[in-house]
Structure formats: C-alpha cells, structure tokens
Amino acid sequence: MxxxxxxxxxxxxxxxxxxKTFRDSDGLWEGHNVNDVATPEGWHKNPALVLDFYNQRRKQLKEVQPNxxxxxxxxxxxxxxxxxxxxxxxxxxxxxxxxxxxxxxGELLKVRSSTNPNYILDWREDLNFGDLDENKNQLRPHIVWFGEEVxxxxxxxxxxxxxxxxxxxxxxxxxxxxxxxxxxxxxxxxxxxxxxxxxxxxxxxxxxxxxxxxxxxxxxxxxxxxxxxx
CATH class of the missing domain: 3.40.50.1220 (TPP-binding domain)
Incomplete structure (x- = not known):
C-alpha cells in the first residue's frame, strides 16, 4: 500500500x-494593489478593473507551462x-x-455566481459584464479573495x-x-x-x-x- x-x-x-507573486517584492500583484483586485471591497468599488485583471491573468496562464x-x-x-x-x-x-x-x-479557469457561491462554471476566455448565472446575476472570478471564507x-x-x-x-x-x-x-x-x-x-x-x-x-x-x- x-x-x-x-x-x-x-x-x-x-x-x-x-x-508573478505579489509577496516577493513590493506588495503589488502584476502592478496592482491587492486591495483593488483581490478583495470583495475592490470588486464592489471597481468591478470592471477586477474583471480585466483576471482576464489578463487567464491570458497569461495560457502562455506558461508547468516546470x-x-x-x-x-x-x-x-x-x-x-x-x-x-x-x-x-x-x-x-x-x-x-x-x-x-x-x-479558487481557480482562474472557473467563474461563479456573484450571489450563489455553489454555482461554478468552467471558463477559459474573458469574463465580461453581462455574463450571467441562471438567475441573471453577474458572474465573478472563482477566486477566494482576502476577507472571504476558504x-x-x-x-x-x-x-x-x-x-x-x-x-x-x-x-x-x-x-x-x-x-x-x-x-x-x-x-x-x-x-x-x-x-x-x-x-x-x-x-x-x-x-x-x-x-x-x-x-x-x-x-x-x-x-x-x-x-x-x-
């Protein structure tokens, strides 16, 4: 056995x-303050920035390989x-x-409902405004942000x-x-x-x-x- x-x-x-990792140097993640792109407050303040940030991370992921x-x-x-x-x-x-x-x-290649954490979808392309769950709620990145439960x-x-x-x-x-x-x-x-x-x-x-x-x-x-x- x-x-x-x-x-x-x-x-x-x-x-x-x-x-890249933000914890190695200046507290920034790919040039962004983590409070702006990795917290519920950041999402509510500027969801367009958050959506774009993770769209860029998703694109980057396609360009790298396991080591x-x-x-x-x-x-x-x-x-x-x-x-x-x-x-x-x-x-x-x-x-x-x-x-x-x-x-x-969480996972970059998944998204979830902004109101129902159990509604999760595989997602490999950009996530945009107007991409909705079955109850017409906006989808968000399937990422556990700072301040959220794990x-x-x-x-x-x-x-x-x-x-x-x-x-x-x-x-x-x-x-x-x-x-x-x-x-x-x-x-x-x-x-x-x-x-x-x-x-x-x-x-x-x-x-x-x-x-x-x-x-x-x-x-x-x-x-x-x-x-x-x-």
Missing amino acids: KKKLVVLTGAGISAESGI LGHQILAELENEFEVYIITQNVDDLHERAGSTNVLHLH PALDEAITITQSADYFTVIGTSLQVYPAAGLIDFTPRETPIFYIDPKPIKIPNLRNPLDVIPEVASEGMKTLKKKLIGLI
Missing part, C-alpha cells in the same frame, strides 16, 4: 513558470498516494499530470491529518488559514520544507527537513529523499 504524501504549494512553485517542480510532483504518484493542496489559482499542477489537486484559493479548508485539514509525509513548497507560510495546515499533521509525520528563503516554523512538533532551494531543484532533492524512505 502506497504511503500518503501531502504537499502544500504556494506561489514559489509557479514563479519558475513565469507567474520541473510540477512535473516531479506528478511523477511521485508512481510511488506515493499524492495529494496536493495548493494556494495557487493556476492549473499547472493538473497540466503536469497530478490527479489529486485541491485549490484553497470553503476547501475543512477538506484540506482532513487530508493533512492522514499524511505519512508532509511537504511545503514555495509558500511563505504567512497566509492563513493555509499556513496553519502544518499544525494538523500527525505528530510523527516528517515535514519537508522547500524554499530558497525558509523561515523559522514556531512550535513545530514534527521532524523537519529544510531544503533551501527553489522548487524545481528542491523537488529533485526531495524525490531522492522520499524514494530512500520507501
């Missing part, structure tokens, strides 16, 4: 594919039961071949609680509640932490192996370590 490998991924793994970090995670399904919990809204994990991917913060959190906790190995890749561990998932790992579960600038994880009960590398190089190292544990 395969061991269960649970992986929490953040912006760092997608950055190597060319997708080696994504590919190695997909390959690990040959040896492990792999579950990816990602803070990223792109589909690069899926395109690399990973089959169990839970998106905590619907997938309970499922993520359940997955984490059964991990044989837990890995953190390319996330600052500053965004909650996602960063708190690490606290739900079983006490003896080894944790592998891949980040070129790792932070100190406070009050950690688990064995910790820090791999201070970018995602693609770190995944090469991790794969060797994990295969050695089988």
